[in-house]
Amino acid sequence: MQEQNITFYDGQISKPYPATIAPIDRETVLICYNQQQRRYYYADMQLIGALGQIQPVIELKDDARIEFPQALPDWFELNKKHVQHSIWKLERSPSLILFSVVFVAAFIFAILRWGIPSAAHYVAMQLPADTIYKLGDEAQEQVFKLTAPSTVPLARQKQIIQSYQDLVANGQPAKVLFRAGGQIGTNALAIPNNTIILTDELVNLAKDDHEIIGVLAHEQGHLVERHSLQQALSSLGFSVLLIAVTGDSSALFTTLPVALVGASYSRNFESDADLYAMQVLDKNHISSLHLANFLARMEDDVRAEEEEKQPQGKSEEEEEGGIGSFFQSHPATQERIAAIRQFNQQQRLSN
Amino acid sequence: MQNSEASLPPVEASFEASWPPPPAVPTDEPNAYLGQTFRFQFRGNAREYFGIWIVNILLTIVTFSLYAPWAKVRRLRYFYGNTVFYRRKFDFTGVPTRILIGRIIALGVYFGASALAQVSWQASLIGFLIIFLLVPWLVRSTIRFRARNSKFGNSRFYFTGTTKEAYILALKGILIYIFTLGIFFPVLFWYFKKYTLDNLQLGQLRFELHADWPDYMRAMYVPVFLFIGIVFVLGLFVAFTLQVGSSSPTQFGIIVAVIYMIAAFMIWPLMMARIFITTWNKATLGRSPFQTDCGQMHYAWIVMTNWILKILSLGLLSAWAAVRLYQYQIVSLTLTLKNDPDRMYNLAQDDPNAIAEELSDIFDIDISL
Numbered sequence: 001m002q003e004q005n006i007t008f009y010d011g012q013i014s015k016p017y018p019a020t021i022a023p024i025d026r027e028t029v030l031i032c033y034n035q036q037q038r039r040y041y042y043a044d045m046q047l048i049g050a051l052g053q054i055q056p057v058i059e060l061k062d063d064a065r066i067e068f069p070q071a072l073p074d075w076f077e078l079n080k081k082h083v084q085h086s087i088w089k090l091e092r093s094p095s096l097i098l099f100s101v102v103f104v105a106a107f108i109f110a111i112l113r114w115g116i117p118s119a120a121h122y123v124a125m126q127l128p129a130d131t132i133y134k135l136g137d138e139a140q141e142q143v144f145k146l147t148a149p150s151t152v153p154l155a156r157q158k159q160i161i162q163s164y165q166d167l168v169a170n171g172q173p174a175k176v177l178f179r180a181g182g183q184i185g186t187n188a189l190a191i192p193n194n195t196i197i198l199t200d201e202l203v204n205l206a207k208d209d210h211e212i213i214g215v216l217a218h219e220q221g222h223l224v225e226r227h228s229l230q231q232a233l234s235s236l237g238f239s240v241l242l243i244a245v246t247g248d249s250s251a252l253f254t255t256l257p258v259a260l261v262g263a264s265y266s267r268n269f270e271s272d273a274d275l276y277a278m279q280v281l282d283k284n285h286i287s288s289l290h291l292a293n294f295l296a297r298m299e300d301d302v303r304a305e306e307e308e309k310q311p312q313g314k315s316e317e318e319e320e321g322g323i324g325s326f327f328q329s330h331p332a333t334q335e336r337i338a339a340i341r342q343f344n345q346q347q348r349l350s351n
Numbered sequence: 352m353q354n355s356e357a358s359l360p361p362v363e364a365s366f367e368a369s370w371p372p373p374p375a376v377p378t379d380e381p382n383a384y385l386g387q388t389f390r391f392q393f394r395g396n397a398r399e400y401f402g403i404w405i406v407n408i409l410l411t412i413v414t415f416s417l418y419a420p421w422a423k424v425r426r427l428r429y430f431y432g433n434t435v436f437y438r439r440k441f442d443f444t445g446v447p448t449r450i451l452i453g454r455i456i457a458l459g460v461y462f463g464a465s466a467l468a469q470v471s472w473q474a475s476l477i478g479f480l481i482i483f484l485l486v487p488w489l490v491r492s493t494i495r496f497r498a499r500n501s502k503f504g505n506s507r508f509y510f511t512g513t514t515k516e517a518y519i520l521a522l523k524g525i526l527i528y529i530f531t532l533g534i535f536f537p538v539l540f541w542y543f544k545k546y547t548l549d550n551l552q553l554g555q556l557r558f559e560l561h562a563d564w565p566d567y568m569r570a571m572y573v574p575v576f577l578f579i580g581i582v583f584v585l586g587l588f589v590a591f592t593l594q595v596g597s598s599s600p601t602q603f604g605i606i607v608a609v610i611y612m613i614a615a616f617m618i619w620p621l622m623m624a625r626i627f628i629t630t631w632n633k634a635t636l637g638r639s640p641f642q643t644d645c646g647q648m649h650y651a652w653i654v655m656t657n658w659i660l661k662i663l664s665l666g667l668l669s670a671w672a673a674v675r676l677y678q679y680q681i682v683s684l685t686l687t688l689k690n691d692p693d694r695m696y697n698l699a700q701d702d703p704n705a706i707a708e709e710l711s712d713i714f715d716i717d718i719s720l
Contacts, residue, residue: 009505014695054432065505091402100409
């Protein structure tokens with residue numbers, strides 16, 4: 001039995017007719033409906049394959065339409081039908097769906113972990129150095145509002161800047177500014193208009209000038225590697241990816257994950273900057289342990305301050321790995337200190 | 352096979368006793384349906400759509416995004432083709448290869464504009480201005496392409512809005528926005544809805560939106576005022592409790608941030624819900640009126656929890672969330688038939704190209720309102 005039942009629309013009005021379809025030869029089919037007959041060439045057909053439970057449909061040149069109640073009959077000669085059928089099968093087979101999930105998840109993880117950072121690094125280095133100077137100027141203004149003029153004696157400032165020029169600058173000197181910390185407390189900032197800001201609190205906390213050199217080298221690392229620009233570029237890249245996958249571009253939906261992933265990238269930038277600092281220190285024959293010592297003291301300082309505020313509440317330092325550490329915004333200081341100590345040991349072994 | 356029949360609300364007069372239906376036979380008595388109300392149904396389910404969605408992504412990755420037009424058509428078809436009214440399905444008949452050509456041209460324009468930006472900032476400014484001036488044309492062409500390739504049964508949708516109208520509306524919208532300092536922004540929504548619906552035709556039947564601009568003011572300002580009220584009460588509460596404890600600028604900052612988050616989470620979903628309800632309760636097709644019985648809070652809840660669950664599932668629940676919202680919208684709709692659905696013309700028309708739709712896709716102009 002080659003004849004098959006179909007639903008047929010004649011292309012003039014919207015009424016569906018029960019009809020039959022049967023082959024005439026290898027190029028044409030015959031459709032019988034409502035006591036009428038029509039002959040159609042395969043060449044005039046546009047096949048729209050099955051999709052989920054929606055069965056195949058054929059749109060015809062004269063705007064008529066054939067709806068099949070089940071899969072296309074075997075005798076049907078349209079050559080595109082196999083491709084369409086295999087995609088349909090792919091979408092319905094559990095093992096292939098599972099494979100797709102795993103593949104897509106791995107792909108997205110790889111893009112997030114390596115693709116976006118290396119693309120951002122490459123693009124950031126290609127762009128002119130002053131790309132985000134304006135943004136940097138604005139950020140600097142903000143920082144100035146939060147801080148007050150420095151009380152560090154000018155002579156001391158000059159001395160620090162001099163050793164920065166001698167040991168760290170390496171042909172790309174940045175402007176070094178001193179401010180009284182105020183709300184930002186013990187801190188050092190690298191601002192993408194080629195400026196490093198040190199707070200008085202930080203200068204005073206250091207017990208050795210080598211520690212300040214370490215901090216300056218760390219910030220210099222941020223500037224040389226253009227981390228702010230990289231951060232902006234990777235956020236952009238990630239939001240494009242997110243919209244492409246989920247198809248949702250509402251502001252709130254994209255901002256939160258972008259912020260989370262951005263935090264993870266900034267963690268990597270911190271370790272990069274640490275590495276840069278250690279190399280600078282090493283080149284100048286200064287032990288990188290100075291940086292580790294300073295980080296440790298800074299953390300003790302912060303903890304002491306916190307306990308002063310709320311004596312009973314212990315600060316919740318999360319030191320778990322895995323997903324938790326991937327999304328953590330501030331790099332766990334302990335981890336950084338350990339990394340520096342390890343670097344130091346390796347250096348000693350190789351010497 | 353999952354059948355959504357059981358969970359559907361009662362239908363006034365159901366033609367859906369058996370599925371799949373036998374090839375549709377028009378009833379012997381003419382006009383048996385006249386004046387009767389029928390409900391829209393959605394036959395898709397999240398599990399099935401998940402397979403289509405994930406395979407779409409897989410093939411798009413594997414083919415370096417060449418598959419994207421096919422993915423787009425399959426996505427649209429899944430939702431259209433599973434939407435059923437009066438035993439007839441909707442369908443999307445856009446041809447992927449034609450969309451691909453449109454997309455390649457759009458990409459060319461995009462890269463041209465980017466290359467221009469490299470030359471000088473004046474050039475990029477001019478490029479930006481040109482794209483800005485093209486927006487009304489893009490929007491109009493996109494609606495037209497989408498309509499032309501959408502079908503109910505075998506009758507095509509058709510969009511009659513002209514480019515001139517689109518530009519006049521855009522200008523009026525901008526002027527109103529500027530001179531009322533943005534306060535009358537719901538009027539812009541009203542203009543847009545009216546332009547899209549009043550110019551939309553199915554066969555020879557015309558859609559019409561009977562809502563007036565104050566309806567849209569109500570739809571969009573009630574959530575805002577509701578929110579201001581909530582913030583006021585919360586503010587009083589917070590101020591009181593903070594007096595007892597110690598308040599600091601950082602704590603205050605956190606509170607402001609939390610309130611802002613709640614605002615974004617609540618106001619926008621509720622606005623979306625109320626716009627949907629306002630539009631479909633005031634729309635007609637020919638002489639037949641639409642009605643929706645969806646609840647604004649339920650709708651807003653769905654939008655809100657969809658966001659949260661998508662984030663928590665790292666995007667994996669996107670397919671489920673899309674089906675969930677679409678199903679809720681569609682199943683809430685009814686149409687009281689006062690025209691014969693068997694006597695609609697096909698209305699064959701010349702085929703507008705896909706370029707404009709793809710341009711607006713590339714430049715990310717969201718016209719899905």
